[in-house]
Amino acid sequence: MNQLLALLVAVAVVSAEVHQFNIGYRPNLRQRMNAVGKLGEYEKERQARISKKSLQAVQSSSPIIDYEDMAYMVQISLGTPAQNFVLFIDSGSSNLWVPDATCAGGKDDTCGSYCKSTPYDACLTFCQPECCFKDLASAPKVLSAANACQSKHRFNATLSSSYSSNGQKFDMTYNTGEVKGFFGVETFCFTNTTACATGQTFGQATTIGEAFAKQPEDGIIGLGWPALAVNQQTPPLFNLLNQGKLDLPYFVVYLANIGPTSQINGGAFTVGGLDTTHCDSNVDWVPLTSQTFWQIKLSGVSSGSYSQAPTAGWQAAADTAASFIGAPKSVVTGLAKAVGATYIPLTGAFFMDCDAVVPDIVFTINGKTYNMPSTSFVVSAGPGPCMFAFYELTAGGFYPAWMLGPPFMRAYCHVHDMQAGRLGLSKAL
Ligand SMILES: *[C@@H]1O[C@H](CO)[C@@H](O)[C@H](O)[C@H]1NC(C)=O
Numbered sequence: 001m002n003q004l005l006a007l008l009v010a011v012a013v014v015s016a017e018v019h020q021f022n023i024g025y026r027p028n029l030r031q032r033m034n035a036v037g038k039l040g041e042y043e044k045e046r047q048a049r050i051s052k053k054s055l056q057a058v059q060s061s062s063p064i065i066d067y068e069d070m071a072y073m074v075q076i077s078l079g080t081p082a083q084n085f086v087l088f089i090d091s092g093s094s095n096l097w098v099p100d101a102t103c104a105g106g107k108d109d110t111c112g113s114y115c116k117s118t119p120y121d122a123c124l125t126f127c128q129p130e131c132c133f134k135d136l137a138s139a140p141k142v143l144s145a146a147n148a149c150q151s152k153h154r155f156n157a158t159l160s161s162s163y164s165s166n167g168q169k170f171d172m173t174y175n176t177g178e179v180k181g182f183f184g185v186e187t188f189c190f191t192n193t194t195a196c197a198t199g200q201t202f203g204q205a206t207t208i209g210e211a212f213a214k215q216p217e218d219g220i221i222g223l224g225w226p227a228l229a230v231n232q233q234t235p236p237l238f239n240l241l242n243q244g245k246l247d248l249p250y251f252v253v254y255l256a257n258i259g260p261t262s263q264i265n266g267g268a269f270t271v272g273g274l275d276t277t278h279c280d281s282n283v284d285w286v287p288l289t290s291q292t293f294w295q296i297k298l299s300g301v302s303s304g305s306y307s308q309a310p311t312a313g314w315q316a317a318a319d320t321a322a323s324f325i326g327a328p329k330s331v332v333t334g335l336a337k338a339v340g341a342t343y344i345p346l347t348g349a350f351f352m353d354c355d356a357v358v359p360d361i362v363f364t365i366n367g368k369t370y371n372m373p374s375t376s377f378v379v380s381a382g383p384g385p386c387m388f389a390f391y392e393l394t395a396g397g398f399y400p401a402w403m404l405g406p407p408f409m410r411a412y413c414h415v416h417d418m419q420a421g422r423l424g425l426s427k428a429l
């Protein structure tokens with residue numbers, strides 16, 4: 001973990017009640033798989049896993065989140081003295097959870113099948129060391145040593161003077177695995193800032209599914225609205241707001257990096273004010289259509305000669321966790337054609353020339369247009385062609401038709417107004 005912690009060194013606090021710190025970045029699992037030529041195999045295994053999990057999720061009606069796509073993270077602390085964690089930021093969910101000291105890990109083999117058939121060095125980039133073998137022929141078929149919690153920071157309540165128990169249990173189903181445990185109550189801070197909330201209810205995971213083992217991050221911080229939270233827990237940012245810790249009722253996400261290498265600077269997270277360093281001071285405010293996700297109405301999309309604008313528009317959610325932009329199938333097909341991207345069925349992804357000169361993708365939102373240049377949606381993923389950062393979203397139930405992921409956030413800073421219920425868009429500088 002030390003390497004990762006080093007990537008997340010926070011920058012100085014800007015002023016009294018505005019806190020700004022770095023967002024860490026690491027290519028998502030899909031990019032890392034592609035870089036080692038394993039995307040096809042990975043996709044096959046993933047599809048098998050998802051069809052099983054989706055069924056469970058429908059039954060439990062909890063949000064489905066594709067954890068494996070996440071790429072951006074922040075550092076937070078819980079307890080007194082502070083225990084630090086590296087968490088994915090996820091505006092598509094509203095709970096905070098970390099592994100607990102008692103986490104036993106999976107009793108199952110948590111190594112993906114592709115880990116055991118991938119050369120050692122490549123394997124280490126996306127699997128736990130216990131799952132990687134220098135001599136592939138000798139790799140056991142089933143590994144019992146892999147414990148999904150082993151490599152993670154774990155919260156130990158007995159070391160904290162501010163802990164209190166809550167008594168409730170939770171069980172959250174993500175697309176790629178299950179997280180189970182119980183709730184506790186603690187003092188929460190964004191690491192090394194005074195953006196701290198007391199009485200924060202958070203999940204202490206005692207079992208985490210196989211997909212989590214493959215990621216070096218410890219857990220998730222949900223940035224969504226309280227209504228989306230499992231057990232109606234108030235999310236940390238809303239607690240900060242309710243406890244009067246914020247100058248302005250905002251948090252701002254500015255995302256920077258894309259590409260196949262991990263870098264220190266994945267962007268900036270600003271709490272309690274605007275981000276005047278990375279974002280234009282002109283903010284277009286868009287009313288939310290639902291206070292669950294950060295959900296807005298998207299009126300139209302176009303690129304080159306392709307254009308779509310359904311009469312009712314589409315529902316679209318801002319989503320820090322998806323990596324790519326999820327859209328209805330017909331739109332993805334139309335946009336891919338407009339920019340010259342090709343679908344490779346084996347990989348479940350679209351690819352295109354990294355240096356192709358292609359038209360912007362333009363969104364119409366609340367009567368204004370927003371241009372995404374190719375630099376934000378043509379994503380390098382190792383040697384070979386680049387990935388086109390869109391995927392087909394099969395939305396159902398109360399899910400929006402679009403998930404506006406990081407490619408859009410890299411072009412426009414997102415100002416989340418937790419009081420007025422609106423989303424501000426301002427050009428990333
Ligand atoms: C927090 O502060 C401590 C002590 O100054 C430092 O060692 C650590 O790297 C900092 N962590 C972050 C994320 O800034």
Ligand SMILES: *[C@@H]1O[C@H](CO)[C@@H](O)[C@H](O)[C@H]1NC(C)=O
Nearest residue numbers: 100101102103156157158159
């Ligand atoms: C939590 O910390 C205490 C004190 O260091 C230690 O005795 C205990 O074993 C830890 N708990 C777990 C489950 O690791």
